[in-house]
Amino acid sequence: MALLEVRDLTVHFETDDGLVKAVDGVSYDVERGQALGIVGESGSGKSVSSLTVMGLTRFSGNARISGSIVFDGKELLTASDEEMRRLRGNDIAMIFQDPLSSLHPFYKIGDQLVEAIQAHRSMSKAQALDRTVEMLGLVGIPEPRRRVDSYPHEFSGGMRQRVMIAMALLNDPKLLIADEPTTALDVTVQAQILDLIQRLQRELDTAIVMITHDLGVVAEVTDEIGVMYAGRIVEYADKDAIFAMPEHPYTWGLLKSIPRLDSPRGEPLVPIPGRPPSLILKPPGCAFHPRCPYVREPHKRIDPQLAPAAEAGNGHVKHEVACLLPGQTRRALWAALQEGATPEAALARVDVPDKVVDQEAVGDVLAPAGTEVAEGVVATPENAPAPEPTPVTPVEAAHEEEPS
Amino acid sequence: MSTNGAKPLIEVRDLYKHFPLRKGIILQKQVGAVRAVDGVSFEVFEGETLGLVGESGCGKSTTARLVTRLLEPTDGEVIYRGQDIAHYTRSQLKPLRRDMQMIFQDPYSSLNPRKTVGTIIGEPFVIHRLERDEGKRKKRVQELMDLVGLNPEHYNRFPHEFSGGQRQRIGVARAIALKPKLVVADEPVSALDVSIQAQIINLLSELQDELNLTIIFIAHDLSVVRHVCDRIAVMYLGKIVELADADQLFDHPRHPYTGALLSAVPVPDPRMAREKHRQVLGGDVPSPTNPPAACRFHTRCPKARDGKCNVDEPMLEVKEGGNIAACHFPLTDEEIAKRVPTAAA
Numbered sequence: 230m231a232l233l234e235v236r237d238l239t240v241h242f243e244t245d246d247g248l249v250k251a252v253d254g255v256s257y258d259v260e261r262g263q264a265l266g267i268v269g270e271s272g273s274g275k276s277v278s279s280l281t282v283m284g285l286t287r288f289s290g291n292a293r294i295s296g297s298i299v300f301d302g303k304e305l306l307t308a309s310d311e312e313m314r315r316l317r318g319n320d321i322a323m324i325f326q327d328p329l330s331s332l333h334p335f336y337k338i339g340d341q342l343v344e345a346i347q348a349h350r351s352m353s354k355a356q357a358l359d360r361t362v363e364m365l366g367l368v369g370i371p372e373p374r375r376r377v378d379s380y381p382h383e384f385s386g387g388m389r390q391r392v393m394i395a396m397a398l399l400n401d402p403k404l405l406i407a408d409e410p411t412t413a414l415d416v417t418v419q420a421q422i423l424d425l426i427q428r429l430q431r432e433l434d435t436a437i438v439m440i441t442h443d444l445g446v447v448a449e450v451t452d453e454i455g456v457m458y459a460g461r462i463v464e465y466a467d468k469d470a471i472f473a474m475p476e477h478p479y480t481w482g483l484l485k486s487i488p489r490l491d492s493p494r495g496e497p498l499v500p501i502p503g504r505p506p507s508l509i510l511k512p513p514g515c516a517f518h519p520r521c522p523y524v525r526e527p528h529k530r531i532d533p534q535l536a537p538a539a540e541a542g543n544g545h546v547k548h549e550v551a552c553l554l555p556g557q558t559r560r561a562l563w564a565a566l567q568e569g570a571t572p573e574a575a576l577a578r579v580d581v582p583d584k585v586v587d588q589e590a591v592g593d594v595l596a597p598a599g600t601e602v603a604e605g606v607v608a609t610p611e612n613a614p615a616p617e618p619t620p621v622t623p624v625e626a627a628h629e630e631e632p633s
Numbered sequence: 634m635s636t637n638g639a640k641p642l643i644e645v646r647d648l649y650k651h652f653p654l655r656k657g658i659i660l661q662k663q664v665g666a667v668r669a670v671d672g673v674s675f676e677v678f679e680g681e682t683l684g685l686v687g688e689s690g691c692g693k694s695t696t697a698r699l700v701t702r703l704l705e706p707t708d709g710e711v712i713y714r715g716q717d718i719a720h721y722t723r724s725q726l727k728p729l730r731r732d733m734q735m736i737f738q739d740p741y742s743s744l745n746p747r748k749t750v751g752t753i754i755g756e757p758f759v760i761h762r763l764e765r766d767e768g769k770r771k772k773r774v775q776e777l778m779d780l781v782g783l784n785p786e787h788y789n790r791f792p793h794e795f796s797g798g799q800r801q802r803i804g805v806a807r808a809i810a811l812k813p814k815l816v817v818a819d820e821p822v823s824a825l826d827v828s829i830q831a832q833i834i835n836l837l838s839e840l841q842d843e844l845n846l847t848i849i850f851i852a853h854d855l856s857v858v859r860h861v862c863d864r865i866a867v868m869y870l871g872k873i874v875e876l877a878d879a880d881q882l883f884d885h886p887r888h889p890y891t892g893a894l895l896s897a898v899p900v901p902d903p904r905m906a907r908e909k910h911r912q913v914l915g916g917d918v919p920s921p922t923n924p925p926a927a928c929r930f931h932t933r934c935p936k937a938r939d940g941k942c943n944v945d946e947p948m949l950e951v952k953e954g955g956n957i958a959a960c961h962f963p964l965t966d967e968e969i970a971k972r973v974p975t976a977a978a
Contacts, residue, residue: 415896417893417897418688
């Protein structure tokens with residue numbers, strides 16, 4: 230059994246503006262000692278889903294959480310606050326993006342780390358201090374015995390992040406959640422921290438959930454990757470699969486819109502048009518459809534589910550995608566994009582069927598209402614019920630920023 | 634080299650900027666100085682994009698602020714079209730301000746939240762007493778908004794009604810309003826979402842072609858710099874350690890610091906990530922108040938030799954492949970291939 234099993238997790242926040250669907254049906258597993266990367270832009274729900282695993286969203290009075298989070302055989306969503314408190318910083322630890330605001334500025338580093346131990350273990354202060362010094366040494370802080378008496382402001386950014394990692398690892402957690410751990414750091418320091426996380430994972434056999442927007446970081450550190458968009462995982466696969474044969478148009482967009490050191494210098498960037506959708510007024514159907522260059526009429530109505538992607542050749546690799554385009558079409562489009570075609574050119578080259586949708590991705594979730602839609606769409610498209618009123622607001626809003 | 638035959642728009646010679654550290658309440662004795670920029674020389678040619686890269690605290694933003702004369706240099710020359718503007722007064726600078734504009738990193742704090750977008754973009758016209766007629770000014774502003782991909786009908790909206798990417802477009806529109814010669818973009822995309830970054834990068838390069846802009850592009854993200862810039866200067870602790878064409882720099886970095894920077898960039902390709910031997914620099918950047926003697930990088934350099942690098946300061950000179958680097962023991966091709974898998978063999 231996996232160490233962490235998240236099933237159909239939804240986290241909605243009630244606000245004055247409406248219901249914010251921050252996480253909207255997310256499932257994933259993290260095996261012991263494995264590293265999972267969750268990639269997405271700001272507002273994709275990647276942080277909220279992990280904060281919920283830590284039990285940190287339950288205190289905001291307006292959060293509506295459902296689904297299930299099973300950690301080490303124990304359901305966390307129904308656990309008491311006291312049980313969660315015992316778990317946090319002990320079996321599950323977290324590193325945040327900004328190390329300066331995660332450390333208390335008034336207390337010495339040593340005191341803060343000792344407190345983290347004594348909150349969970351009955352240990353004398355001297356013993357706890359020894360453990361602290363040992364851990365600071367392990368994460369590469371020079372002269373740890375002397376440095377425990379320093380205050381956070383006396384450390385550089387990279388050193389502070391090391392302190393945070395040391396604090397997270399003090400109680401030998403089984404799971405470490407790292408939320409953008411290197412985003413605030415310089416590239417050389419980022420390399421140091423990524424190296425450190427990888428080394429510690431090997432040595433201590435900790436499972437890791439790495440949340441980031443940087444595809445390079447996940448390529449170096451993680452084993453499996455989930456790509457999140459608008460509160461859902463839209464593609465989930467083994468690391469090699471997601472970079473070699475991504476299947477979701479959003480993943481293609483991410484891969485093609487970042488300048489890379491390993492691609493020819495003159496290659497033009499292909500931005501994803503528009504901007505991430507509002508989580509209050511999520512576009513109907515596939516949430517990515519207002520920005521998707523390959524959108525077809527049915528995609529605006531049918532909500533795709535994660536379904537296994539038919540892997541060419543190797544069937545053992547785990548690969549799931551939530552896209553309504555037929556598998557063949559997706560692979561043909563990616564092949565065209567790989568050859569340097571723009572989305573428009575790829576669209577001209579590949580025949581994207583107007584009405585056919587990937588039956589697997591439609592799933593049985595929509596069965597009652599979906600049968601009619603699916604049949605209508607596939608068999609007698611012209612006789613299908615009158616087209617729904619086009620959902621004007623979200624679509625337009627998303628197109629607003631489309632470059633001319 | 635795209636810059637062949639072009640004449641320099643700006644020449645910087647031996648530029649220094651030391652920020653004094655004072656102690657005491659009344660007498661304010663100077664006890665030291667932050668040597669933010671410590672002897673920097675380079676040229677920016679007309680129509681090119683010069684990249685300034687380095688870690689935080691290396692002096693890249695200070696250099697840009699000296700060039701645009703938002704700061705006055707401690708010493709050195711800034712020659713703009715033949716005139717040394719290093720110690721110009723405010724009134725002398727005013728006509729030059731039209732020619733030099735900046736785009737800032739944070740699109741949230743660089744726009745006045747209480748002014749409408751129209752006012753923000755129109756402000757340069759007011760300051761420089763151009764387009765006094767309000768109707769004409771509005772028309773100019775709307776043309777600008779259209780040019781940078783904003784809806785001109787949003788003239789009367791406030792900054793908070795726009796997303797991060799759109800706000801950065803507002804910043805760009807304001808910067809190009811007076812048709813400047815030089816635009817200094819200080820980390821223009823690092824605060825934006827990944828899918829939006831490409832939109833702004835493409836916008837800048839389109840505008841550069843259209844308006845024949847010269848751009849100084851400051852960034853810490855080497856992949857972005859490589860994509861945008863024609864020539865690149867790598868800075869370390871207030872000094873330029875390597876200066877080269879983008880192709881030269883990324884194909885064969887000669888300074889060990891450049892090599893380490895390139896090696897540190899995570900590559901979104903698992904196979905390449907597994908194969909490469911990432912060279913991790915130990916420690917942190919030393920303090921610019923008391924930089925190491927001779928070669929400033931010698932405390933962290935894997936190739937540093939005692940008795941040479943800590944005694945004898947290397948000068949910027951042409952190395953193999955045409956890169957200009959300040960190093961006694963530049964990287965060899967084998968070392969590059971091992972550390973920087975993305976470099977051309």
